[in-house]
Each structure stands twice: as C-alpha cells, then as structure tokens.
Amino acid sequence: MFLNQDKFSALIVRWHKAIKLLKQHSSKTFTFLFAVSLSLSLIISACSPNNSVIYASLPSFSIGKDPEKVVRIGHQKFGSLSLLRAKGDLEEKFKSMGLSVRWNQFPAGPQLLEALNAGQLDFGHAGETPPISAQAAGAPLLYVASSPPNPKGEAILVPKDSQIRNIADLKGKKIALNKGSNVHYLVVQALAKANLKYSDIQTVFIPPDDARAAFEQKKVDAWAIWDPYFAAAEQATGARILTDATNIVENREFLFASQTFAKKHPDRLKVVLEEIKKVDEWAKPRPKEVAQILSPLIGIDAGVLEQVAKRRAYGLELITKEVVAYQQRLADTFYRLKLVPKKIDVSQVAMVSDQKPN
Template identity: 50%
Template sequence: MNNKSFFSWGRWLKTAAVLVAVTANTAFAESKAWPKEVSLGYQKYGSLIILKSTGNLEKRLQEKGVAVKWAEFQFGPPMLEALNAGSLDFAITGETPPVFAQAAKGSPLVYVANEPASPQGEGLLVKADSGVKTVADLKGKKVATAKGSNAHYFLIQALAKAGLTLNDVNLIFLAPADARAALERGDVSAWSIWDYFYAAAELQLGTRTLTDGEGIVNNYAFYTSRREVAEKYPELIAIILEEVGKTDAWIKDNPAAAAEQLAVNVGVDAKILEKALHRSNYGPEPIKPEVAAAQQKIADTLLDIKLLPHAISVGDAVWQRK
C-alpha cells in the first residue's frame, strides 16, 4: 500500500469513527427523549376511553416510535398501586387516591395536571323509600363506599357537615358494583359514590340523593405519572395532555355524541353517561397553588383521623416541567 492510499484509508477510518459516534449519540438522545412504550391507566368512564377509541394518541406517538398500552381499573386506588409499582406510566383518578398513594414508602407519584372541580359528580345516595331523610339520619346506619376513593373522602366531609364522624356510622368498604347491589338489597342504608355509577343509580334504581359534593368537596380529577417518567420524557407527558385536552374540548361541545361513543365502549346506556357528563368539567390544567393546597387539606384531614400513616407534603409531588 502506498503512502497516499494509507493516508486515504486513515482519513476514512477517522471519518467513520466520527459518524459512528454521532449516530450513537443521536440514538442515545432519541432513546432518552422517547421510550419504546407508554402505559396508561383509565377507569370505565371518561376522556381517556374516548381518546383510546380514536387512536389519536397512537397516531401521534407512532412517529416517535412509542407504542401505547392501555389498562382498565375499576377505581383509583388499585390503579395508583400499579403506578407506584412501575406498571403504569400515566393515570387519571379522583382527588383522594393520589394522597394515599403518595404516602406509600418510596412512592414515585407526581401530579402532572388536573381537570377542573366537579363537585356535583359525587353523591350520597339512599333508596327512594328509605326512612333516611338527611345525612344526620345515617347515625348508626351502614354506609358503603370504595376504600381510599374520592367518595370515601366525600363521605367523611358530608358526615362532618352534618355533625357526624366515621365512628358514627357502620362503614362498609365495597367496590362500586358490589355497593350498588348492597344498596338495592337493603344490606346498606346509603352509598357514597361518583359518576357514572351515581347517574346509573339515579336513573336505574330511582335512588334519592341526600347530598352531592357541592359546598363539601372539589372533586378534582388528577393526572399523575411517575417522577422518572415525567422528568425523563417531558415531551411525552406534554403530548398525552395535549391529546387529552383535544378530547375534553370535543366532549364539552358534544356531550350527547360523547355519551353515545362512551356507551359503545363501556356498555352503559347513553342517557346515564350524558347525565354524568353534564356534571363534569373539562380541560387539563397545570397544578395551581390553590389546587395543591386543597389536596394538602385532604391529606391533613386523613392524617388527623388516622387514615393516613404519616404526614405528606403534596407540594413535593407536584411536577414542575423545566
């Protein structure tokens, strides 16, 4: 090999090495910016079901090489247990489950956004022919709710407004379907529940509402993630929330059509779903100080009545995008 050929070969190797390094760095940057997969948890009602049915999030993330997985949960606490365990990257629940989830040892949970308050979306129900006329009449009676749910906290506050505590009632923890059946059979006197189960009980069972959440709770819905996911993939969280926002805007403008679409996906009568949708407010927002303060009040209340194992600072779990 002559000197000219040797130096040409050397320059080629040097150029190739630079190209490999650039390619490797680019691949690393892309892998850091976008995961291979994102998993979202949802309940059998709400915006995420419609977003899932449209496939719009999948279309948006396909160009980034991100696959989308969906997981359905009956209510919030088990969903956030899955998030804490690393099985979910993104979830939506009511206001109380994140408080319990944050109290778990080493919880990675962060709040990334919230839906506006919807206090009318929760109700404390009795059968139409019940002798219970007021919340105060529940003293000594059996009351059902889902443990750790937003309806659990709503019940605490509804009782407090009537001058009662949880110690004044016989609290029965049941999942929504079981609680409905218990109320219908007369095994419990009242049921604290959220929509759409609330609307279904009104329209199908003819229940009577002792009180809804107006003036008692905010009933925010919260979008949460794991800190490592939010901090490593902020653009991913932004895209998810953007697509949720588009879906929310469509639901707000088209409640009847949204109810029909939800009915197809969840197997519930559209009239029930439309009633529930009209009691909800829409549009994901960044966590404002007053919203975090309201969450802190929930945490402090649960700690005071010894339902939370230790004090938490909600502000520490509010994600600040950099």
C-alpha cells in the same frame, strides 16, 4: 369461587412482577410463562363476580415490542382518558414518534395508583383522595394536571323509599364506599358539616359494582359513589340523592405520571397532556356523541353516559399552589382520622404552576 377486589389487585401486581422477572431468563421460560399466564387469566375471570371489570384491569404486555417504545396508560370508566382511548387520537400521534400505547382499565383510582406504584403504568388519573393514600404508601407519583372542580359528579345516595332524609340521619348507619376513593373525603366532610364524627357511621368498604348490589339489596343504608356509577344507579334504581359534593368538597380529577416517566420522557408527557386538552375541547359541546363513543368501550348504557357528560367539568388545568393546599388539607384530615399511616407533604409530588395552559 369469589375473591375480594383488593385481593385480586394484589394478586395481579405480584403475578405481573413474576412475569417481568422470569421473562428476562430465556425464551423457553417466557413461552411457558405465557401459557401459564393465559390459564391464570381464565381462572381469575371465572372466579370474579364481575369478570369484565377484573379482566379489563389485568396488566397486559406486548410480545416483541421494545418496552421503551410503549407508553402505558391506566384509565377508569369514563373521563378524558377513556375518550382518548376510544377515539384513537393518541395512538396516531405517538405512531409518528415511533411509539405505541398500552391501555389498562381499572374500577377505581386506588387500584390504578396501586398499579402505578408497582411500576406497571406511566400515566393515569384518579380523584382527589386516592393520591393521598398512594403517596403515604410511597408511590412515585407526580401530579401533573387536573380538571376543574366537579361537585355534581359524586353523591351520597339512599334508596328511594329510605327514611333517611339528611346527613344527620346517617348516624349509626352503614355506608358503602370504595376505600380511599374520592367519595371517601366527601363522606368525611359531609359528616363534619352535619356535626357528626367519622366514627358515628359504619363504613362498608367495597368496590362500585359490589356496592351497587349491596345497595339494591338494602344490605347498606347509603352509598357514596361517583359518575358514571352514580348516574347509572339514579336511572336504574331511582336512588335519591342525599347530598352531592356541592359546598362540601371540590371533587377534582387529577392526572398523574410516574416520576420516572416524567423525568425521562417529558416530550411524551407533553403529548399526552396536549391530546387530553384537545379531546376535552372536542367533547364539551357533544355529550350525546361522547356517550355513543364510550358506551361500547366501558359497557355502560349511552343514556347514562350522556347524563354524565352533560354534568361533567371539562378542561385541563395545571397544578396551582391553591390546589396543593386543598390536597394538603385532605391529607392532614386523613392522617388525623388515621386513614393514612403517616403525614405527607403534597408539594413534594406536584408540578406546581401559577399559570393555566393555553
């Protein structure tokens, strides 16, 4: 049995909403529902072509814990939040405040922000493109900080023996990418720089793990992908970099809070940002140690992760007017190409500051 990742995400969100509603009725109902949910988890895991990724992104809940005392954080494979989870520093900080942390891992930013939109997360991170689609869909997100630009952290790859030598050669070719992810904008802008239209290529929208399989089997001609999947493909397949994002797009990682969480718990939000800043400062000079810590958590070889850690941009920056303007250009481009259904104003969902954090 096989289900598409997007269908899985939608199924999981609906399932969790049902749990939340039925949980309110009676303890007997909840006990029964817990048994059903466990069975459903096993069924979903069996159906998935990549069990670990799907299961890791399942919304979880904690029996007997006051929901008001739980901070729900989503993360992807790699990044400051993954490292913060692996080190356990945030749990220690929140423990002193009488709080606990619930982590959920997602395969990409669009799926993570879908969960935030469904009310299942308080905080998370994604690249520069996912929040545009999420805001257009009405997600109550709030930009609270970002990393510096990291153009070396994403690329368009081709097989090592491919006859494709430059972006112009992609005309009429199939390019795999995760729809609405950060590399979606890379593809759009790289084509424009080569005087090609977005309609000049065939986009194949599949999540990273499925895209890797399609790329290796040469069912697609190129693959737009980000780290750590990018580095893993380089090392395992000898894939050739057609272009990275240098001089094309910035490739920032953004940190988001739900608007409710930011308004209701600014003290908790401050703690999360402070701990992210600390873990970034710790990680920057320690790529080998970062890789060793993260490898068992996210299931990627430490050698791959060390390469990612070395080329990653570290640091925490507040949202400036310049960053908002960049995101607005992205949003306007996607609206013009009909990749989002309506115009949006990024400034309406951004905590803007002209100063960087101390």
